[in-house]
Amino acid sequence: MKIAIDPGHNCLCSNGKHDIGASGYAQEDDLTLELGKLISKKLESLKHTTINCLPSTAYSVGHSLASRVNKANKANADIFVSLHFNALNGRAYGSEIFALSQAGAAIAKPILQNIVALGYTNRGIKQGGFYVLRHTSMPAILIECAFVDNKKDMAIYDAEKMAEAIVSGLVGELPQTVDSKPGTLKVLQKTYLKPSTKQSSQIPNQQLRTIIPAEYAIADLVGEEEGHYLIRMADNSQHFIYSGHAVVEVN
Numbered sequence: 001m002k003i004a005i006d007p008g009h010n011c012l013c014s015n016g017k018h019d020i021g022a023s024g025y026a027q028e029d030d031l032t033l034e035l036g037k038l039i040s041k042k043l044e045s046l047k048h049t050t051i052n053c054l055p056s057t058a059y060s061v062g063h064s065l066a067s068r069v070n071k072a073n074k075a076n077a078d079i080f081v082s083l084h085f086n087a088l089n090g091r092a093y094g095s096e097i098f099a100l101s102q103a104g105a106a107i108a109k110p111i112l113q114n115i116v117a118l119g120y121t122n123r124g125i126k127q128g129g130f131y132v133l134r135h136t137s138m139p140a141i142l143i144e145c146a147f148v149d150n151k152k153d154m155a156i157y158d159a160e161k162m163a164e165a166i167v168s169g170l171v172g173e174l175p176q177t178v179d180s181k182p183g184t185l186k187v188l189q190k191t192y193l194k195p196s197t198k199q200s201s202q203i204p205n206q207q208l209r210t211i212i213p214a215e216y217a218i219a220d221l222v223g224e225e226e227g228h229y230l231i232r233m234a235d236n237s238q239h240f241i242y243s244g245h246a247v248v249e250v251n
């Protein structure tokens with residue numbers, strides 16, 4: 001597939017009116033730029049073609065937006081993916097995807113599911129009259145990954161995981177890690193799969209996954225840190241598990 005990637009904002013316009021997006025615990029356009037690169041790299045390694053829609057120069061925000069759309073339309077991309085982060089009042093949180101066409105909404109659905117599985121609140125698939133959605137000639141989506149001004153959203157934000165969620169939602173697979181170490185996870189007592197090495201009592205309940213004593217096949221022992229194993233399961237989700245409650249045997 002040919003996928004157009006649009007890292008939102010990142011517009012230092014020659015008319016002096018810059019567009020750097022939303023601000024908070026992080027700067028939106030730093031995040032979209034990093035995320036766009038990660039997504040493109042993963043898609044390319046899965047043999048998809050990517051179009052980087054970010055223009056190198058623009059004289060205005062409007063010109064920048066038109067250039068992005070023109071790049072995608074000219075390249076005849078199959079899908080247009082615009083990357084954004086939200087901001088409101090610090091108290092709003094979660095992920096949402098905008099699409100105008102039914103085809104766009106269908107593309108958005110598995111991506112949003114994957115993002116929500118990372119611990120973000122599902123704000124739904126919405127209609128939104130964004131310029132890039134109205135003027136692209138292929139199914140287009142605009143992802144508001146998370147809120148940059150929300151402490152909780154930014155605490156769990158991980159560019160690599162967000163890129164994986166978007167890529168696997170788009171194309172149904174992820175590149176294999178070159179040096180993955182598949183093996184067996186032997187859980188010795190009822191415990192939690194966690195998004196970090198923090199104690200389970202310090203992690204919101206919805207981010208914890210209970211796991212009962214048994215043997216589980218794992219796709220990769222990604223690493224070990226602070227008394228925890230970091231494992232990747234067959235569904236490509238990554239979790240920490242306290243090494244006092246489990247043993248990992250690499251094949």
Ligand SMILES: [Zn+2]
Pocket residue numbers: 008009021022028083084085
């Ligand atoms: Zn934005």
